[in-house]
Amino acid sequence: MDLAQFLVQALNGVQYGLLLFLVASGLTLIFGIMGIINLAHGAFYMIGAYLAYWLVGLTDNLFLAILLGIPIAVAVGLVIERLLIARLYDRDHLDQVLLTYGLILILNETQKILWGSDFHGVPVPEMLAGSVPLTENQAYPVYRLFISAVCLGVAAGMWLVIARTRLGMMIRAGASNREMTSALGINIGRVFAIVFALGVALAAFSGMIGAPVSSVYPGMGDRVLIISFVVVVIGGIGSVKGAFIGALLIGLADTFGRVLVPDFASMVIYALMALVLLWRPQGLFGRAP
């Protein structure tokens, strides 16, 4: 592997990792703050991708599709939170797993009814369709760089909200002590609904912006869900910083694994997870139990 190839793979790995971060950060927030294991989180990624496919078909513009699609995804998420998830806050994890697994089945089936079982592609927006030359015969697609840049922007925005705003304070307080937070007059149910909606928005956005590079197909959320859980476990449950580092590690490990050890590619990320857990059972940034 020469330097240019290495650079291409590194950029791919970072881009994939950043896209994963958007899904995993929602998963880790929902689990860390609300105590909910949301197996349906990957389905919101899929919903995002299908919304992008559908709305790009209608509007012929990915950016417009994203602008229209996020409110739709958040509305679906909020209805699900109010009707179903809100009933799970005081239940144990088995009930949560059963309900959210059922949600995967329902959402996947709904997807098939609405859009069928075919694979679809979403075209890269024209203005971002070019490539950046790396060497004389290696080029890198602009759209992938665009994905990375946007994801970094979203990550920075999330950090600002969590570290610097009153909502962020309430989210952190709720994560550390739910009872005390509500005894101070804060409606924790509303904070939970906001966190859930935020998580859904991030997952759907990830599916939308990733659609032009990943194609759109049934069950696409399931693989993302599993890998996002790996990211959350590596980073430490509840830690957004951990999800960020974990997602980059997984993105790079998966991408280089496919190139360097193609026969074992599917095992690389799990081996990485096992190593991290042997070293730090609570994950990289998790609080010690």
Next chain:
Amino acid sequence: MSQTALLEAAGLHTYYGASHVLRGVDLTIRPGESVGLLGRNGMGKTTTIRSILGLTPPRRGKVTLDGRPVTGAPPHTIARRGVALVPEGRGIFPNLTVRENLTMGARPAPPDSPAEDWALDRVLTLFPPLGERLDTWGNLLSGGQQQMLSMGRALMTNPRLLILDEATEGLAPQVRNEIWSVVRAIKDAGIATLIVDKDLKTMLRVCDHCVILAKGQVVYAGPASALAADPEIHVRFLGI
């Protein structure tokens, strides 16, 4: 005196699962009044507090604030009606700075309230050590400073009733005295208090009224002065 009670709890029965902890507790707190809640460990003091705040809703009985029922309301609604808690163990958010701990629940006093607003400056005047550590994480403070932070945080919600559960527990004698003098200052500012503490002597001096719980029932309720004058009750219900 026919003034409306600020808080009235009547016939509270509260359970933890199958265990029947409160068996008909009555408690009245008038505006600005300081009530001491006494009793040995496990007699239901903290459970009474949790029932009032809606953290463990009573299964029977009712709680009213200014004569309006709040039984069964979620804790944030009850808190917003003017009740603030300084819990046992202080309940500091370790992942928030001192400033964030203080401001996260802050609410201005209602516009019709005659009381002066507890804004950040006023709270820091009451607790000077916190002013020097505003950007420190909450869990890095000493025990006494954490207690001040917990009390300051409660004051920032501009409560009419402040509930103090074991506020002096685990603190050095000198720090305890500081906390007690703040409790007096809070009382002088017109805020009603419900106090649970192991220091009976100081409680009898600070509180207007005392209630003793035994096995989830009220076994004594009366003026603190009367209780101070009756050592026989101390022996019977408090084991002192």
